[in-house]
Amino acid sequence: MPYEVTLLRTIYERTDGYCHICHCKLSFKNYASLGNRGSWEVEHSRPRACGGTDHRNNLFPACIRCNRDKSDFTTRTARKWNGTSRAPYSKAVKGKMRDDNAAAGGILGGLFGLAGGPVGVAFGAAVGAAIGRSIKPPKV
Ligand SMILES: [Zn+2]
Structure with a gap:
């Protein structure tokens, strides 16, 4: 079944363009383009054979190898093969995590800066925020 480009874009961005099973980088333009770098397909997290629907909540981007290997296995099983346990974070979620880290x-x-008076507070806060922002979201 062909997908509209806007839906493909939505699915692709769910994981910021990474395979939801093995977390390898996908190339948006190589959709369904077998043999090309980053080629990918729309994967039904819950297989249609097991009652999965075409609702976009059930659709994830996956590299073609993962999609074919997964076949009718569960997402949990396929991710376990690859040492992953969940889908990669979307760009929005990653940005939110960085903001939270910066705030913390x-x-x-x-x-810490309190020890150095008002200037210490401002300096400490600035350094702390910079460090917080530089912390990468945890690998999943
Ligand atoms: Zn993959």
Whole structure:
């Protein structure tokens, strides 16, 4: 079944363009383009054979190898083969995590800075926020 480009884009961005099973990078333009770098397909997390639907909540981007290997196995099983346990984060989620880290780092840095007076607080907060922002979201 062909997918509309906007739906493909939505599915692709769910994981920021990474295979939801093995987490390898996919190339949006190589959709269904077997043999090309980053080629991918729409994968039904719950297989249609097992009652999975075409609702986009059930659709994930997967590299063609993963999609074919997974066949009618569960997503949990296929991810286990690849040492992963969940889908990669979307760009929006990753950005939110960085903001949270920056906020937490700012507070922590500010507390440390208390020892240095008002200037210490500002300096500590700035350093803490920078460190917090630089923390990468955890690998999943
Ligand atoms: Zn894959």
